[in-house]
Amino acid sequence: MASPQEIDNLQKSFQRAATLSGSPGAVSTSPTQSFMNTLPRRISVSKQTKALKPFSTGDIKILLLENVNQTAIEIFNEQGYQVEVLKGSLPEDELIEKIKDIHAIGIRSKTKLTEKVLRHAKNLVVIGCFCIGTNQVDLDYAAKIGTAVFNSPFSNSRSVAELIMAEIVSLARQLGDRSIELHTGTWNKVSAKCWEVRGKTLGIIGYGHIGSQLSVLAEAFGMHVLYYDIVTIMALGTAKQVSTLDELLNKSDFVTCHVPETAETKNLLSAPQFAAMKDGSYVLNASRGTVIDIPALIQAIKANKIAGAALDVYPNEPGKNGAGSFNDDLNSWTSELVSLPNIILTPHIGGSTEEAQSAIGIEVAAALSKYINEGNSVGSVNFPEVSLRSLDLDQENTVRVLYIHHNVPGVLKTVNNILSNHNIEKQFSDSNGDIAYLMADISSVNQSDIKEIYDQLNETEYKISIRLLY
Ligand SMILES: NC(=O)c1ccc[n+]([C@@H]2O[C@H](COP(=O)([O-])OP(=O)(O)OC[C@H]3O[C@@H](n4cnc5c(N)ncnc54)[C@H](O)[C@@H]3O)[C@@H](O)[C@H]2O)c1
Ligand SMILES: O=C(O)CC[C@@H](O)C(=O)O
Numbered sequence: 077m078a079s080p081q082e083i084d085n086l087q088k089s090f091q092r093a094a095t096l097s098g099s100p101g102a103v104s105t106s107p108t109q110s111f112m113n114t115l116p117r118r119i120s121v122s123k124q125t126k127a128l129k130p131f132s133t134g135d136i137k138i139l140l141l142e143n144v145n146q147t148a149i150e151i152f153n154e155q156g157y158q159v160e161v162l163k164g165s166l167p168e169d170e171l172i173e174k175i176k177d178i179h180a181i182g183i184r185s186k187t188k189l190t191e192k193v194l195r196h197a198k199n200l201v202v203i204g205c206f207c208i209g210t211n212q213v214d215l216d217y218a219a220k221i222g223t224a225v226f227n228s229p230f231s232n233s234r235s236v237a238e239l240i241m242a243e244i245v246s247l248a249r250q251l252g253d254r255s256i257e258l259h260t261g262t263w264n265k266v267s268a269k270c271w272e273v274r275g276k277t278l279g280i281i282g283y284g285h286i287g288s289q290l291s292v293l294a295e296a297f298g299m300h301v302l303y304y305d306i307v308t309i310m311a312l313g314t315a316k317q318v319s320t321l322d323e324l325l326n327k328s329d330f331v332t333c334h335v336p337e338t339a340e341t342k343n344l345l346s347a348p349q350f351a352a353m354k355d356g357s358y359v360l361n362a363s364r365g366t367v368i369d370i371p372a373l374i375q376a377i378k379a380n381k382i383a384g385a386a387l388d389v390y391p392n393e394p395g396k397n398g399a400g401s402f403n404d405d406l407n408s409w410t411s412e413l414v415s416l417p418n419i420i421l422t423p424h425i426g427g428s429t430e431e432a433q434s435a436i437g438i439e440v441a442a443a444l445s446k447y448i449n450e451g452n453s454v455g456s457v458n459f460p461e462v463s464l465r466s467l468d469l470d471q472e473n474t475v476r477v478l479y480i481h482h483n484v485p486g487v488l489k490t491v492n493n494i495l496s497n498h499n500i501e502k503q504f505s506d507s508n509g510d511i512a513y514l515m516a517d518i519s520s521v522n523q524s525d526i527k528e529i530y531d532q533l534n535e536t537e538y539k540i541s542i543r544l545l546y
Contacts, residue, residue, distance in 0.1 A: 136448060139174055141165050142184035144206045145437030155445050164396030172196045180444055182206055185424065186395050191217040201543070202447050204440040207427060208232060211337040211364065215458035219511045222480040222541035224459040226443040230285040231435040232427030236362050237289040239426050241297070243386035244330050247358045248273050250384070252420045269383065274298035279328025281321065281344065282335035282363065283309045290332065291315045302327060325352040330360065337364035345369065350376035362388035362426040371409050377416050384418030388426045451478040451515050451545060460506035460513040467517060474501065475521045475529070476545040482538040483512040494532045511540070
């Protein structure tokens with residue numbers, strides 16, 4: 077989002093430009109990164125590539141909330157950005173104040189980037205969700221204002237699957253209760269209603285990254301696996317896809333949810349679904365708090381229909397760590413839930429391992445830096461995915477145009493008319509619903525032309541935002 081003033085300052089910053097080539101992003105093992113590596117850039121792998129900067133790197137302001145991992149902070153520091161790091165999320169009014177001034181924001185699951193908040197973002201180029209879920213961001217509105225959103229699609233999947241596997245065994249053995257009892261001095265050696273998991277049936281709702289990973293772990297424990305998903309997905313091992321949710325509920329001893337938060341998944345498990353489950357079965361949820369109707373779960377447990385539950389996520393969650401915040405003011409049913417037997421409650425830690433957080437930090441920070449520095453939107457969850465190979469070091473007087481616009485006929489003609497006095501070396505455009513994104517490298521551009529190109533593009537009818545990189 078280079079302003080004319082920034083364009084005038086461009087020359088000064090040019091020499092200070094940093095590349096991503098030395099960043100830890102290069103060691104990410106995610107397919108997103110591998111996919112990026114297969115892009116046309118490979119053709120010029122032996123050449124030195126030119127760093128692009130539209131502005132002094134020091135002008136880029138990034139706000140990182142919710143204890144984003146140190147790996148990300150290091151990548152942003154290497155880029156020379158101004159990085160502000162806060163441990164918790166921010167309440168809406170403080171977020172609105174902060175967002176007015178920043179170019180990028182990194183969040184996890186607690187920070188709500190609603191339309192109301194995003195309306196105040198005047199310079200926001202990019203949002204990084206340092207997690208899998210992106211339901212906390214109004215993705216459509218972000219796209220509408222030209223802000224790309226990136227996440228980490230599966231760096232914490234294994235961590236969640238391992239936690240669920242541990243909880244399945246813990247519920248079957250009433251481990252949580254025995255531990256709480258002994259912590260308070262009570263020796264209670266029982267075997268009644270305690271089971272092995274071998275030979276039992278696990279029903280997985282949502283057979284994506286986490287569900288399918290869990291499927292493999294559960295089979296290694298000797299469990300039978302059924303899964304229900306809205307799309308047909310290849311079974312791993314000897315797992316079987318069932319065609320209705322009811323069939324999964326009728327046949328499973330353990331039911332676990334691994335679906336995204338959508339309108340369709342709200343209260344996916346409620347009173348009728350608990351009624352359809354086997355007597356004495358167990359429920360687990362580490363997806364999103366809205367997926368299970370918790371008051372209905374409480375009733376099903378009180379009626380001895382459900383023998384235990386493990387919950388990692390809740391409709392309302394505290395914004396930061398601390399004693400006393402998980403209470404009835406947050407969710408009206410809290411005290412009733414915590415008084416029930418065989419309930420394992422964890423504070424949304426499914427993806428909270430050193431391995432996952434470090435990998436997520438690298439992956440998302442690299443994607444954000446690449447988008448800020450080069451305009452590469454591959455991997456974005458709300459934007460057309462567009463990429464151009466880097467400029468070579470010897471390419472003088474070449475400008476990269478990043479033009480985000482409404483997806484209506486005739487825009488490219490208008491833009492290419494503006495660029496036509498220069499050689500368009502390469503360009504790539506794609507659309508995603510109402511939003512389209514054009515990247516073009518144009519050569520033979522004098523310093524004096526740059527402001528003129530910017531001003532002309534800025535006056536086009538359907539532009540959403542423009543950045544010019546040099
Ligand atoms: N507790 C945690 O710390 C934690 C960590 C990571 C992810 N999550 C949550 O877990 C969710 C799942 O993660 P994932 O990586 O496996 O996602 P994914 O996108 O890989 O898989 C989700 C699966 O759910 C299916 N699905 C969607 N709607 C459905 C419906 N109505 N009924 C049945 N299936 C449906 C999809 O087709 C897909 O196969 C995420 O969206 C996130 O909210 C929580
Ligand atoms: O780390 C978090 O806050 C969120 C973890 C998880 O829910 C995710 O969506 O990846």
